[in-house]
Amino acid sequence: MGSYVPNRKSEQEAMLKEIGYQSFDDMFSVIPDSVKLKAPLNLPKGKSELETANCIKAMAAKNKSYRGIFRGAGAYNHYIPSIVRQITSKEEFVTAYTPYQAEISQGILQSIFEYQTLICQLTGMDVSNASVYDGATAAAEACAMCKDRKRKTFFVSETVDPKITAVIKTYSFGSGCEVVMVPAKEGKTDLAKAKEMMADAGAASLLVQQPNYYGLIEDVRGAVDAAHEAGAKAIVSCNPFSLAVLETPAEAGADVAVGEAQPLGLPLAFGGPYIGFMACTHDMMRKLPGRIVGQTEDDNGNRAFVLTLQAREQHIRREKASSNICSNEALCAMTVSVYLGAMGEKGVTEVAKQCINKAHYLQKGLAEAGLTKTYEGEFFHEFVTTVKGSAEELCEKLEEKGYLAGLPISEHELLWCATEMNTKEQMDEVIALVKEVVA
């Protein structure tokens, strides 16, 4: 059996006797017989480390490894510098608890303060929290931030990732708020419709995604104006690399910026752990859920960092808290910080540019191969193509050659993505394969 209990059986027996118990059963007699298990758990026997490792490795080996990944849709394949993994494996960081004892947690607290600063730099916003579970829950919490006694309806564009919308709807089942979908027009948010629908509708917020689910670049300023006209707040869910190049949510006048920061140094990892960022204007600071680290001084005037504004949170407000969130994704936030430290402004901008260049190269090549671009309009690093035949079948053909193609989002449509990880050779090969299939 595998065990992490250091005291040997003889030591355990001695301890029991020393404090007045005859046996473990004696000590556990506080549990009534009516609920005690009468037989051991029906689980396999424990294993040595070697056996356990072989068992788990065997599972990992059953997953397919691709030569090239051309799929995004909320999870992106980017290069992770070696230093990121090295630093985030340091045992102090991995095994620390939440930094409630500031005097011995300055390392964690400072790293969160740095993370908050980085998110504010990316989004242009005034305040960021220490992170939430993922981009989808960040969007749901952002909607909840914007509601008040008179405004309880969340407007969400249909061009937002449906996985995000699903979470917003689930959270709203809890809060009893209404979620209204704003239709799309040619793949982008129909702002005229948005204005119409939000007028006098008790709108708390309008959420748009930039770039949107189809990869297209939205008119965020227009969305912000539409929201503010209706007295609602504007929330933008953004891809972090797009922030290096496109007008930021802050520049567009948004109230809250959220998004999935997985692309910034976190592996694909079958969907988690990921990390949701949330940033807002100064006015909305006290509505921001989750942990926030602030700078202060100790009694000797040294700079010090602490968890602050804790009276917003569940451990103090209990049922009056605006959110129940307790954990953040601390180690993931540190991963993002190390990544951004390693890349710097130059690196992040370079990744953004390469994504743009390669995605446009791929799109042109695929168009020539027979996959038409479904929507007009500028895109960032994802785009949708229409195929006459079955989208699934096209994927299968590319799968045979070791490529994960764009995501089939309908019978005849594929959502493609290209990042700095896709080489020209790979893209040329994919284009050639597609040409064969389409012919």
Next chain:
Amino acid sequence: MELIFELGQEGRGLDLLPECDVCEVTLDAPKRAGKMHLPHVSETELSRHYTRLAKRTHGVNDGFYPLGSCTMKYNPKVNEEMAALPGFTSVHPLAPVESVQGCLEVLYTLQEDLKEIAGMDHFTLQPAAGAHGEFTGLLLIKAYHKANGDEKRTKIIVPDSAHGTNPASAAMAGFEIVNIPSGEDGCVDVEALKAAVGEDTAGLMLTNPNTVGIFDKNILEITEIIHKAGGLCYYDGANLNAIMGQCRPGDMGFDVVHLNLHKTFSTPHGGGGPGSGPVGCKDILAPFLPGSYAVKTADGYEYEGCEESIGSMRSFAGNFLVIVKALTYVTTLGAEGIKEASQNAVLNANYMRVKLADVYDMAYDVTCMHEFVMTLEKKKKEINITAMDIAKAMLDYGIHPPTMYFPLIVHEALMVEPTETETKEEMDHVIEVLREIMAKAKEDPEYIQHSPHHTVIGRPDEVKAARTPVVTYEF
């Protein structure tokens, strides 16, 4: 110590990417105007910065970490190795089912293991943390009553000893909270409970052992009272480390539970996350489970979703790498190892409780489970020494303090949870330190009141931090 923004020079950086092999495209879209101030450091500076930060961080790997209700047990290194396997880290969550059979096997296997440990019929691994799991479980209860046309069940009963996430999650799920007082013994006051139930009762949230570390003997009676009134029972699994392999929430009358993989199942806390909060339930709640979970068929593993699902708690299947770590742990321990863990968790807590009882006041003078609560209420009146003072004094010995000021039903509380992975010598050392601190407190209270004296910073000014929040660096 400097912030990363105060290091380096413009122009410094790492050489990580090749040049672009396709031609440049200028986007036809509104561009970012403002400068992005990101760090401009070399790899040397970046590496040293984080080494300095690590020196100012205290993890379970540094020493005894007796945080009550957090279960800071040792984080096995094999878990970390398994979670770093490229066969797991490089998998796209939206890859076809046939190409992710290994991941689905991981999910399925842990689902089955947790069902057995908790005594539940189904498990979802989607929730990302304990509070997230609580919210999920409460939504299941809400959906259940709605499906039965029982719309007047709007209240959730919560004992006043509960963790703050309990009422907060219930409020987020749209319920009203009914607080019931705990009895003199720290357990649920059964008469108060009987008076509190009615036709508007949606359910009860409870943990057993409770937040003062005591196993509530009346548990079967308690869950029956709720069931008879038409409500459901929710188990907060934060304290599972005391009872796994000994008894199960499913056998105590609970209908839905959440577990904390980052507590009971040894996955590391990471400084505050990522965690994972799987939710288990009995058959009656299964139709409402969120997302999709893994099922085993003749041809392999598949995803399955529920018809009346409450929707989705997050994108994708869960904190997968955390799940891998927990599965590695359960695989290592097996049935006997799980029981051994809870046995020793309880032994270690009672050991420390008994050996400190002559110097520190215990809130309850009974056999505890995996944690116990000391109270400084009397000492505060006698010599003006508070729980905060003792906690800060421990920092000078390099020991992380216990949980302070929780649960709320005990004044000046210090909640101690050693866990099963501590040696007898370590516990004896900590007992000595605590005795020394109390002796010093009686002899020279001012010294203790001004602790800590030997940490990198003194007590920070939290009032200033809250009155004038500074939450980003000013460039």
Next chain:
Amino acid sequence: MSTPTELKFSKSHEWVKEEGDVMVIGLTDFAQSELGDLVFVNLPEEGDEVEAGEAFGDVESVKAVSDVFSPVSGEVCEINEDLLDNPAAINEDAYGAWLIKVKNVTDTEELMDAAEYDKFCESEK
């Protein structure tokens, strides 16, 4: 600080001052001393209704939140905006730092005078 004799007091440690038809409400010195350094105040909006015995807002210290109860029923006609930026004013001068003013008062709780309140505080200690 001696308890001002022109004020009336509630059992939940709020003070009330009559200014013609308008009731001015604040927190007592005893309350601010029990609460510790205040870092934020949550007040209602002008035009909101308040009810005698019900909470109309709360005050935050670093580690706790406490409800503030209205001793009267009526309509909020003014809030002390200065407190939003400087909650410390309540700690510095509890009887000078009013929270809200209420008009159209329809109901009042049973209140104590200064002497009765002092005795009440003694018994709470």
